[in-house]
Amino acid sequence: DSFFELGGDSISSMQLVSRARRAGLVVTPRQVFEEKTPERLAEVAELAGAQAETDDVGVGEVPWTPVMRAFGEKVAGPDFTQWMTLGVPAGLGLDVLTGGVAALLDTHDMLRARTVPGEPKLVVGEPGSVQAEAAVSRVDATAADSGSLDDIAGRAAREAARGLDPAAGTMLRAVWVDAGPHRTGRVVLIAHHLVVDGVSWRVLVPDLRAACEAVAAGRTPRLDPVGTSFRRWSELLTAQATDESRLAELPDWLTLLGEHRRPLAGRALDPHVDTSRTLRRRSWTVPPEQVETLVGRAPAAFHCGVHEVLLATLAGAVTHWRPDTASGLLLDIEGHGREPIDGTDLLRTVGWFTSAHPVRIEVTGTDLDDAMAGGRAAGTLVKAVKEQVRAVPGDGLGYGLLRHLNPRTAPVLRAAPAAEIGFNYLGRFAAAADAGPETAGPGAGAGGVGAWQLAGPTGAGGTDGSDTPAPHVLEGLAVVRDTPDGPELTVTLSRPRRLLTDTDVERIGGTWVRLLAGLAAHTDDPDAGGHTPSDFHLLDLEQDEVDQFQAIAAKLEGGLSR
Known part of the structure; x- marks a missing residue:
């Protein structure tokens, strides 16, 4: 089975690599993405040797x-x-x-x-x-x-x-x-x-x-x-911020950010008024039968990540609410930030690595009602967003480096438009069994929670500083938890209460969930899925050319099978 058909993502790929290393095998997260199956990973895996001497001191x-x-x-x-x-x-x-x-x-x-x-x-x-x-x-x-x-x-x-x-x-x-x-x-x-x-x-x-x-x-x-x-790692980032290859990304980032436009909510964020204290949140839960498809078969069919499936449907939901975004939506995508630089090994490094960079997503030409109904437009939406997400300069880290660590480029990017929407996919977690007191098997106890399982409704919590300025007008968050009934997807929208109304959020969130359901239904179609130009990075192809090649390949395969 493909790692990604089973619901794997970039974060869980790092866990897989770490466990393989404990078993004496060396593979990289990139190899997991490229090879996908145990058989093919076995062909590229190497036996772990003694850890090399290093002058890296964390103190x-x-x-x-x-x-x-x-x-x-x-x-x-x-x-x-x-x-x-x-x-x-x-x-x-x-x-x-x-x-x-x-x-x-x-x-x-x-x-x-x-x-x-x-x-x-x-x-x-x-x-x-x-x-x-x-x-x-x-x-x-x-x-x-x-x-x-x-x-x-x-x-x-x-x-x-x-x-x-x-x-x-x-x-x-x-x-x-x-x-x-x-x-x-x-x-x-x-x-x-x-x-x-x-x-x-x-x-x-x-x-x-x-x-x-x-x-x-x-x-x-x-x-x-x-x-x-x-x-x-932090020293490498500081050095990278003034590297010529990163400086060369600046014009592309400025083009992506574009010109200042009408605020999404009628006014811009006010850092003195719109703080973490004012944030309001609303969550929706997607049923397991849809989630199995959304985190497994859909990413495999469209050759994309789970985060791209979730982002595509969120972008579609906001566009459906505000269809006058002809120049596209400007969003910040949050990621784990553990990109390979200069042979770094970050699998077991603890720290705040999170990165964020903007993307511009334009899907106004997509029939979003058809997408919600499970039609072909659901696939068109995913493919379009996948390509726009992958069109950012470099690996995406460069934006943060130039915006915050380079004193020459920081004021230039500070003056450019900022994304009003944020998105973060937290990944997939194992949740505690819900089996009732003292009945969840060996090691289980109160509330059916086993030893060393996450406990409580989410297992996680935190505080974010009541006076910290809200970074976005609207933020979308998604997390998958494995439960005894199957994987459960929770999507959450948060916003400062003085900007978007409850009605606005209900409309966007409801549409997000319906687009997810539509995509799950569409993926059941045998003709759903397919490649996009970014899958063939050595070739300069348009989507219609990719579709033609796939059609020819399908005919040849059908002929051979007969």
Whole structure:
């Protein structure tokens, strides 16, 4: 089976590569994208050798990256956090959790970072410079009923988050919600957003489990080594910002940004009024039977990523609401940011790598009503957006480098139009089983949550700073969670409350969900899918030429099969 037909994406490909490495095999995320199947990956995989010596040291000064500079000094405040809530074995023990957290602190450099007030940098201390004992606490929930554990964990997370102090180097806290010796408890791991991102949690959670299990068994935790340090990565970005190849991208970025146009919501964002405190959110859930297609068969049929499927339908929904966007929509696409530069190995590096770059998407010529009905226009929409997403200069990282790290180009891009819409696909996560108290099998406990599974409605939370300016008029967020009933897709729209109305958001969100349903239905058509010109990067082709070649190939294949 193809990795992507099974619902894989760029983030889960990094997990696959990391697991292969632990098994002694070396493949790269790019090879996963190109080869797709286990058989073909086996042909390019190499046996892992001894780790090469390197002069990469993660300790010392770390210059701010583009995403940090984009948010400004307010991001260094204590109320910009993320956390994960996990089910943990009954009677875990404070000493076991402390030993596990100590292993995290000593392995992952950025967890030992501190901010420098007034300066755009962090400083990372030596291993052992942050004591785990001060970062770990216990909440007694032995008398609480099973159904209230997640609420207790949520309150504990918010309280612990207030105890983070970036300037003092307190970037990580862990709280054990002790449900007693016979019930699965909870651990909430809380980190400042300056030192983690969504991919980082996919490293930290299994590392915490491995470390705690080692301590519980009386062993010294030995976590897998980290490749490129975040410090080295930030230095590379700083150097890249003045590289001639990046400077050559500037005219293309300015062309993409275009001219200033009428605001999407009648007025522009006001950073003093439209803050994180004013954000309002509305979510929709897509049923598993559609999600199986949307994250598996649709990306495989159209030779694209899950994020392009989701972005295409969001762009269609906004265009359906505002059909007068003849010059297209300007959107910021958020990504994991872990692009390969100079042989970097970022699979196990913890830090805030998130990147964002603008794209201009124009789909006003697409019959969106037909797309919602499952017609051919659904495929046309995906193909059109896929090509426009892939037409950005370089790998997309250059925009942030030129906008935030190069003093010559930064004012030029600052004066250009900014995207009013943001989009972020968080990836695919395993969710906790929903089996009821004490009935979810070995290791399960309260609420059917197994040990080391994500717990609660989402398993994740955080705070984003009440006074932080809202970056967009409208933001679309999507996440896939694997549940016992199949994959569940949740799409969320957020906006400052003084801009778009509830009616506006209901219209856009409802159309987004209907376009997703239409695409799922269209993908069931045997003729759905096909290649686009970007699939043949060595050739200069138009879409109609690609369609002609595919038609000829289909006829030849049909003739041979007879």
